[in-house]
Amino acid sequence: MITSSSLPMRGIASISRFTSARCLLFRPPPPLQWKPYPPSSSRSLLPRNTPLKPSRSLQTEAAPVVVSEEDSFGKKQVISLTPQLYDYVLSNVREPRILRELREETATMSGSQMQVSPDQAQLLAMLVQILGATRCIEVGVFTGYSSLAVALVLPESGYLVACERDAKCLEIAKNYYERAGVSHKVDVKQALAADTLKSLLDKGEDCSYDFAFLDAEKRKYDEYFEYLFRLVRIGGIIVVDNVLWHGKVANPHETNAKTDSIRKFNQKIFMDKRISTSIVPIGDGMTICRKIAET
Ligand SMILES: C[S@@+](CC[C@H](N)C(=O)[O-])C[C@H]1O[C@@H](n2cnc3c(N)ncnc32)[C@H](O)[C@@H]1O
Secondary structure (H helix, E strand, C coil): CCCHHHCCHHHHHHHHHHHHHHHHHCCCCCCCCCCCCCCHHHCCCCCCCCCCCCCEEEECCCCEEEECCCHHHCCCEEECCCHHHHHHHHHCCCCCHHHHHHHHHHHCCCCHHHCCCHHHHHHHHHHHHHHCCCEEEEECCCCCHHHHHHHHHCCCCCEEEEEECCHHHHHHHHHHHHHHCCHHHEEEEECCHHHHHHHHHHCCCCCCEEEEEECCCHHHHHHHHHHHHHHEEEEEEEEEECCCHHHHHHCCCCCCHHHHHHHHHHHHHHHCCCEEEEEECCCCCEEEEEECCCC
16 A cells, blocks of 8 residues: 555655745646546446446545456556645656746636646657657647647657647747747648648548647547548557546436537447557546557
8 A cells, every 4th residue: 555655755855846946936836626526436447338347436545546346357456646646746747848838828818727737748748759750730729738748849850730720829829839949840720620631631641640639629529530540640649638528428427418429439439440549547538549450
């Protein structure tokens, strides 16, 4: 069992380093808000189409964990985040200063919760680096946090198509691309994303992209995914955000249209033999898909 006294020293040291650096350079961040997830009885460790006994929640000294009631999982404990633990995760994120400034500016705007979290952005950037990606697409730019994280790690010859319909958001994003010195890598397309993706396909850009990030209208995920699937090469990656939808996807009492469409999308991805896939419970849940076959 993990207790606070068994935390590695490196972690404790990096929390205080992070905190003092933050105090010197920036105003302290607002306290994290913790929204409880649906009851543990609605959680499952396997996709919904597999019958499972319910999981249960255990309170440990350090953080609550979930244990499946299914015998085949043994006593495997899956950790749940607490505000304290999430603070610890954030204190270990290497967030470039320009991204931090963009995050802080966006935090003052309405809709700031739409921005990916620093730990998510770090994962996106790492995937791009692991892939050695040079051609990327993002659907849903908002003020540019995730696209800037990607552009920062692209090589000088790298290219990111940034799809966003909102001109005001794009003004902020473009300002930060400029300040970060990555504008030459970002091709901003201010239009409905479906139109932009169709036009890329019309230009014959099928199978020419390495990486795509999907983070716009939830009810159109399926349509966007199919465009992105055609645009990405075999071996390329498509990451989809908000697949856990504030935990609502696992709550049978949640039947609104957005939740239902994300559930359907998740189910489709689970069954899709053209890709390998993994749901990562980071931020609001991100699915990483790797294209392994055209059909
Ligand atoms: C969740 S936010 C994206 C957040 C962004 N990835 C980030 O980390 O800051 C979704 C964005 O998608 C944009 N959007 C929604 N529907 C769109 C569409 N049909 N075409 C283009 N952009 C769209 C919205 O204007 C919004 O800025």
